[in-house]
Amino acid sequence: MQKIELMAPAGNFESLQAALDNGADSVYFGVEQLNMRARASINFTLDDLPEISRRCQEKGVRTYLTLNTIIYDHDLSIVKTLVKCAKEANITAVIAMDQAVIMVARELGMEVHISTQINITNIETVKFYAMFADTMVMSRELSLRQVKKISEQIEKEQIKGPSGKLVEIEIFGHGALCMAVSGKCYMSLHSHNSSANRGACKQNCRKKYTVVDQETGFEMELDNEYIMSPKDLCTIDFLEEVIDAGITVLKIEGRGRAPEYVANVIKCYREAIDSIENGTYSKEKVIGWMQELEKVYNRGFWSGYYLGQKLGEWSKGSGSHATQKKVYIGKGVHYFPKASIGEFKIEAYDLSLGDTILITGPTTGAKEMTVDTMLVNDEQLEKGIKGDSVTIPIPFRVRPSDKLYKIVENKVEA
């Protein structure tokens, strides 16, 4: 079995660090407006590229810049600027959809990956894009059997990318699925003038709808009113088959997600990939990972189309089915490195001994731990409340830019 690359989403420095700390082999991210998460209030800027590159190179992690929206004429020069800056900052590759982006990247000598937005579903298309790209994301609509056929064909026909190496196949392993063909949805453009194909999806498919017969006014009864909101893709329980399909890169969706989401999902998939490599992958482990994955944002899980063309499975609600949630408590104030003690100011709720806390920050990433001992305003107390200053032994550095949360159970409606 070949070694596969685990690719993590990074929407900001918190998530980037979480990905690096939990074993990602590569990360993908967008800067400025031309990426599928352009709307997100958190987004990297051009100036962040060198820092992203530095942090990743330190760990030998590859970096991919997503530049995969539709491109207008007025975007052409910013495309050039983005690719140029990415190259200068030593970013590994650009993930592209538009042919203009592919051309610019090739002209500037930048490695290209073909985005899922292109929807590659057959070997001839692979051959076509092999003229420009070394790695291609397969369409989410393919079954694993079809993916396997394509990867076998690449090997057989020796289809190589510009680097001279065999074309590599990437697929999505975990995260949200779209009701439309990726990157080709008009829903939020119609309802809110907010084009998904420009990275401004309003996620209307995640809402509840009723179907009404206009002639009679009869409302169609639907078993599940969230008819356009698919459950999230999860492949951890059949990851051996996924890897066996000949893929090289397993991509995790979620650039809009919180850092603890990235930490949790990457950690689980890292362990799963490693255990397949060393032969310790087991049913028991899968059960454990599933429980971990359910803790963070999810709409319920299913296997997508990979195991055959079964009908979509729709989520039962608009929100998350996560079994845990975080509650904001306060912020980092100071760290005493010699004693390994972190000081926090409580700004909301309270914090008690035994609580599980989550600390997130641009350099800290997302780290979880249990509070075993703490001082509240320099006194040994069991509980700190709003306004208190608490100090807790913490094995890693705490910064003033860090946020402190506590993890609590999330009551999920079935």
Add this chain to the structure above:
Amino acid sequence: MVVVTLQRNKCIGCNYCVELAPEQFQMSKKDGKSVLLRSQEKKGFFTLKSPDEAILDPCDQAAKACPVKIISVKSV
């Protein structure tokens, strides 16, 4: 007097404002973001003050259409 403001750095360059109010907005070829013509900048906010009430309507439409809601229009 019509006052139009554009918080330019958050623009995703979708071009809708230009379609709806071409006299007031233009896409920059340099960075692909919208430019509010004849406006003055202060801390990232570009403001245009115009005595021409006729621009109110198209600018209003542009503000409504903008997916990131960074255009504001007032008649004072």
